[in-house]
Ligand SMILES: Nc1nc2c(c(=O)[nH]1)N[C@H]1C(S)=C(S)[C@@H](COP(=O)(O)OP(=O)(O)OC[C@H]3O[C@@H](n4cnc5c(N)ncnc54)[C@H](O)[C@@H]3O)O[C@H]1N2
């Protein structure tokens with residue numbers, strides 16, 4: 001098969017150019033959770049629950065003291081007694097004991113099981129202790145200072161829902177449930193394949209006359225990690241379909257998602273898709289009516305997800321944020337929506353629509369959107385201050401200052 005017929009095979013299987021919303025809908029249908037695995041609690045941080053966490057015990061396990069003090073019977077107090085014989089002590093972790101007989105008290109600390117028979121605590125600061133006896137005030141607060149058994153949660157309660165992220169607060173509940181393992185979604189493994197005759201490792205360009213550093217491979221892997229991926233390998237090859245095919249053949253067995261950087265458009269040496277056709281690439285969409293990032297494409301080789309990023313660095317990072325992030329959150333069990341959350345902010349200055357939907361680099365300034373002055377798909381400096389992408393729908397009018405616009409956080 002010639003290079004040109006390979007390319008045309010790839011293009012023939014392309015859906016027609018779609019808009020951003022349609023492409024996202026296609027991605028959403030394909031980005032289904034990869035499966036689950038069981039991990040030890042100490043390894044579960046940042047993971048997404050594939051199964052809910054149910055309490056295996058009550059919390060508290062018994063009625064327990066809510067304050068340090070003396071446990072007594074309220075019937076004794078109601079009968080007018082205020083001097084009690086101290087018959088023992090209860091600490092957190094102590095076995096439950098019985099407070100036998102009237103006018104008896106037990107010294108007790110916060111979290112310790114209430115003695116059977118006692119139903120209130122008199123706080124330490126209000127008690128006068130003399131030898132084996134404790135005297136309590138005539139008038140007491142109404143509060144019994146007892147946390148009833150199961151008042152936090154009871155055995156069988158759902159403490160964390162499926163889909164929850166194990167953040168520090170969630171980890172409190174997971175451990176409190178008495179779990180030592182959690183069933184979490186498998187993290188997608190992301191690898192990168194960059195092509196470009198001009199590209200060298202960062203650090204090697206200045207010693208040559210024409211090469212430029214590959215500024216995208218590691219950035220795309222980092223963005224992937226921010227959205228829940230494990231980093232696989234980053235390969236870089238020359239602009240030939242054979243080199244792309246060979247590198248992809250090596251990378252695909254060990255990844256779920258392959259981000260193919262560059263070679264996405266129509267140039268003489270743009271072979272990203274053509275190089276993957278012999279491996280069985282099928283295309284779900286190619287070319288989106290958006291700016292930057294128009295040449296983005298997405299397809300499958302077997303069960304692997306292949307996302308083609310344009311080589312221009314701002315276009316590549318825009319597409320990574322808007323397509324790779326939701327692909328990874330979808331595969332990782334959080335749904336593609338988690339990677340596409342928008343925040344509405346007012347424009348500081350008017351912005352002009354264009355025939356294509358735009359995603360402009362901007363930053364948040366005192367609650368307002370400021371756009372980076374020179375927007376260009378190739379201007380790497382635009383990324384220096386950009387912390388948001390501002391979605392500007394296609395059209396022929398202006399959005400005046402103050403208009404609330406959807407933004408995506410980088
Ligand atoms: N005739 C047409 N030309 C172009 C079109 C088009 O539709 N018709 N689309 C333009 C758009 S939009 C973009 S974006 C670029 C994207 O092109 P490619 O994906 O084919 O990217 P390359 O040609 O490989 O490279 C473009 C540019 O980016 C630099 N680059 C590539 N990879 C890296 C990297 N890993 N690190 C740093 N810089 C990289 C490369 O050196 C080029 O300067 O095409 C337009 N052309």
Ligand code: MOO
Pocket residue numbers: 290291292293294295310312315316377378
């Ligand atoms: O749309 Mo390209 O991604 O403008 O440079």
